[in-house]
Amino acid sequence: MSAVAAARSILTRLHEVMASRLHAQGKLNQVVDIIGEALHSEVCSIYLLREGMLELFATRGLNQSAVHVTRLAVGGGLTGTIAQNIETLNLAEAATHPEFQYRPETGEEKFHSFAGVPIVPRERAIGVLTVQHTDPRRYEEVEIEALQTVAMVLAELIHNAGLVDDEVADGAEFRSEQEVLGGLQLVKGLAIGQAVFHQPRINIEQTVAEDTEAERQRVYMAFDKMREQIEQMSGQAEFGVGGEHEQVLETYKMFAYDEGWSRRINEAIDSGLTAEAAIERVQQRTRMRMREIQDPLLQDRMHDLEDLANRLLRIVSGQLGTAASVGLRGDSILIAKNLGPAELLEYDKRRLKGVVLEEGSLTAHVVIVARAMGVPVIGRVRNARGLIREGDELLLDGDKSQLTVRPAQSVIEAFEARFARNREKQAAYAKLRDVEPFSRDGQRVEVMINAGLRDDMPMLSLTGADGIGLFRTEFQFLVSAALPRRDRQTRLYRDVLEAAGDKPVIFRTVDIGGDKSLPYLRSETSREDENPAMGWRALRLALERAGLLKVQARALLDAAAGRTLNVMFPMVAEPWEFDAAREVFESQLAFLKQRRRKVPEAVHYGVMLEVPALAEVLDLIMPRLSFISIGTNDLTQFLLAADRANPKLAERYDWLSPAILRFLRRVTEATAGENVALGVCGEMGGRRLEAMALLGLGIRRLSITPAAVGPIKNLVRQLDLVEIGAAMAGWLANPPADIRATMLQWATERGIDVD
Numbered sequence: 001m002s003a004v005a006a007a008r009s010i011l012t013r014l015h016e017v018m019a020s021r022l023h024a025q026g027k028l029n030q031v032v033d034i035i036g037e038a039l040h041s042e043v044c045s046i047y048l049l050r051e052g053m054l055e056l057f058a059t060r061g062l063n064q065s066a067v068h069v070t071r072l073a074v075g076g077g078l079t080g081t082i083a084q085n086i087e088t089l090n091l092a093e094a095a096t097h098p099e100f101q102y103r104p105e106t107g108e109e110k111f112h113s114f115a116g117v118p119i120v121p122r123e124r125a126i127g128v129l130t131v132q133h134t135d136p137r138r139y140e141e142v143e144i145e146a147l148q149t150v151a152m153v154l155a156e157l158i159h160n161a162g163l164v165d166d167e168v169a170d171g172a173e174f175r176s177e178q179e180v181l182g183g184l185q186l187v188k189g190l191a192i193g194q195a196v197f198h199q200p201r202i203n204i205e206q207t208v209a210e211d212t213e214a215e216r217q218r219v220y221m222a223f224d225k226m227r228e229q230i231e232q233m234s235g236q237a238e239f240g241v242g243g244e245h246e247q248v249l250e251t252y253k254m255f256a257y258d259e260g261w262s263r264r265i266n267e268a269i270d271s272g273l274t275a276e277a278a279i280e281r282v283q284q285r286t287r288m289r290m291r292e293i294q295d296p297l298l299q300d301r302m303h304d305l306e307d308l309a310n311r312l313l314r315i316v317s318g319q320l321g322t323a324a325s326v327g328l329r330g331d332s333i334l335i336a337k338n339l340g341p342a343e344l345l346e347y348d349k350r351r352l353k354g355v356v357l358e359e360g361s362l363t364a365h366v367v368i369v370a371r372a373m374g375v376p377v378i379g380r381v382r383n384a385r386g387l388i389r390e391g392d393e394l395l396l397d398g399d400k401s402q403l404t405v406r407p408a409q410s411v412i413e414a415f416e417a418r419f420a421r422n423r424e425k426q427a428a429y430a431k432l433r434d435v436e437p438f439s440r441d442g443q444r445v446e447v448m449i450n451a452g453l454r455d456d457m458p459m460l461s462l463t464g465a466d467g468i469g470l471f472r473t474e475f476q477f478l479v480s481a482a483l484p485r486r487d488r489q490t491r492l493y494r495d496v497l498e499a500a501g502d503k504p505v506i507f508r509t510v511d512i513g514g515d516k517s518l519p520y521l522r523s524e525t526s527r528e529d530e531n532p533a534m535g536w537r538a539l540r541l542a543l544e545r546a547g548l549l550k551v552q553a554r555a556l557l558d559a560a561a562g563r564t565l566n567v568m569f570p571m572v573a574e575p576w577e578f579d580a581a582r583e584v585f586e587s588q589l590a591f592l593k594q595r596r597r598k599v600p601e602a603v604h605y606g607v608m609l610e611v612p613a614l615a616e617v618l619d620l621i622m623p624r625l626s627f628i629s630i631g632t633n634d635l636t637q638f639l640l641a642a643d644r645a646n647p648k649l650a651e652r653y654d655w656l657s658p659a660i661l662r663f664l665r666r667v668t669e670a671t672a673g674e675n676v677a678l679g680v681c682g683e684m685g686g687r688r689l690e691a692m693a694l695l696g697l698g699i700r701r702l703s704i705t706p707a708a709v710g711p712i713k714n715l716v717r718q719l720d721l722v723e724i725g726a727a728m729a730g731w732l733a734n735p736p737a738d739i740r741a742t743m744l745q746w747a748t749e750r751g752i753d754v755d
């Protein structure tokens with residue numbers, strides 16, 4: 001008999017037992033009979049975990065008096081070894097195995113051959129299914145396969161009948177051991193909360209199929225849908241970040257079209273499983289095989305296959321929502337492979353305390369959004385989703401880039417003490433709210449904040465910042481299901497201006513594309529471009545997409561009626577782009593005036609300097625500009641040809657490299673004495689050492705993330721700007737081997753707080 005037919009005949013009979021009205025023990029007794037008979041095995045036994053021990057729950061062939069009497073430790077004897085290692089044993093002579101333990105009360109001495117498989121509902125064994133025989137023979141592969149399939153169905157029966165303690169079934173029993181995982185610091189800060197998976201695990205509710213053909217159709221359709229999704233993935237936010245995506249995508253494609261994989265799932269369906277159970281069954285088998293192979297490269301592949309299998313499971317079970325759609329229940333730390341900025345914004349800010357990503361990089365937009373939300377993030381936590389279980393207690397230390405999983409009580413206490421100290425520090429910074437940032441030598445530095453949502457506005461008065469140096473208007477586009485209409489845009493801009501009062505707000509026109517792809521504009525902002533950061537994004541897209549910039553111009557002009565409007569254009573590379581964008585605003589303005597509508601008192605235009613080419617033509621464009629804001633996030637990636645979102649390039653993407661600093665100096669020199677305000681609005685300005693470098697280069701306006709305002713004001717007050725200017729000139733003329741270390745030492749010697 002084939003493995004499929006063997007499993008199928010057992011499953012059909014098991015289905016009847018499961019549907020019967022027998023009590024749980026009665027069902028288990030029947031189950032061991034059915035399996036024993038089908039496999040022509042004298043003995044068939046089921047051991048289940050109770051109070052931390054594997055207890056014999058049902059047997060055919062061993063002494064019945066041993067039932068609920070024989071108890072084995074996890075890790076002890078053959079059965080305990082199977083449970084602990086989640087492995088299958090198949091032995092012609094059981095007694096030859098080093099872990100063999102003889103239990104006289106069972107009367108098993110006459111049986112020689114032994115095979116056992118773990119019962120694993122969710123990564124952890126809750127029991128073991130064994131067969132034994134007097135003949136010293138190894139069980140055939142088909143029989144082992146059948147046993148494994150049956151063990152999966154048993155997991156459902158055991159769960160439904162509540163035969164093992166709930167915490168055992170959930171794996172909570174094993175959640176005592178603490179683990180510390182390392183990662184890459186993306187957003188500083190501390191957080192305590194429970195692990196919530198952005199894409200929750202799927203619960204398989206039914207394992208045995210009612211109608212095999214229907215299940216097959218479900219899997220076929222799910223495969224089609226999954227392949228379709230993969231084809232589209234290049235444009236998705238989830239894949240829009242990280243230069244590794246091409247490689248991952250290739251692997252995904254390979255698996256998605258792998259005939260072996262779909263054939264095995266098909267065979268599992270033939271054996272009588274539902275579509276969900278079949279996918280999981282094949283996955284379990286792969287996991288078991290992989291556990292034996294310690295090759296890190298293959299394990300990475302396994303990770304991708306897990307991801308894909310989960311995707312297939314989500315499609316087939318219709319459980320498509322993310323944790324955001326269900327809602328966070330308490331203080332939560334989100335676990336994800338990667339996220340798009342829009343996906344992050346869907347979460348309840350009050351409950352989202354931290355984020356752990358398996359990928360991620362410092363200037364990816366999701367990280368910028370998290371920073372603005374004040375949510376600490378660590379990235380590059382390898383296999384986070386494999387090592388953390390949903391509901392695990394987590395301590396996220398964004399300062400030390402560490403994640404403690406299932407912390408011991410003493411560790412929680414120490415962490416809470418640090419938390420309290422951090423809060424004290426924050427409170428000290430808050431005291432600087434009304435203190436103007438003058439340097440020691442009496443120079444005033446403008447400290448502004450970056451914002452993008454209505455919810456960010458209270459930060460202006462909370463931090464005492466001088467204004468909003470960068471309002472990322474595309475955030476409204478990112479959180480909307482469809483292109484925001486003009487009236488909604490006007491309302492937002494008006495609310496923002498009202499909330500800002502007398503303080504200036506610089507609105508940047510939409511910068512979509514790159515890693516800010518919009519689902520409803522996907523066809524236009526997708527990765528059809530090989531290199532989307534340099535692709536059709538920001539002003540390039542806004543100028544060409546009929547109506548986009550025009551609508552925004554009208555909304556901004558209406559919203560700023562009677563006030564000053566500051567407009568900034570992103571990704572300007574050449575003067576004509578600025579002129580074209582300004583012309584859109586000017587013609588809208590003329591139209592409004594013609595209609596005798598109320599217009600802004602003044603409109604000031606500026607550019608982001610983030611495409612290096614613009615620096616070469618600054619003299620040509622400067623007379624028409626009121627301000628320039630250097631976007632160091634993009635500028636750095638273009639100057640160093642190092643993708644800002646690729647974690648593998650994190651070390652190369654260095655704001656303190658002499659090339660970047662010299663370039664910035666060139667810009668400060670070119671604008672010195674001109675009637676144009678120069679500032680920096682990239683993430684660089686919010687980091688103390690980097691901000692010190694910028695101040696040393698002559699920058700006097702920083703627009704930064706709100707959480708950095710206190711620390712940066714404090715820095716300004718500690719610095720003598722003439723002194724740092726001279727030091728900077730020296731370092732740039734003759735760059736030390738490690739400029740970061742040199743600067744750190746310089747600051748430390750003077751007692752300046754930069755760390």
Ligand code: PEP
Pocket residue numbers: 368470472511610630631632633634635681682683
């Ligand atoms: C920048 O590039 O530095 C910048 C501030 O813009 P964004 O991060 O939105 O691209």
Ligand code: MG
Pocket residue numbers: 570610631633634
């Ligand atoms: Mg930019």
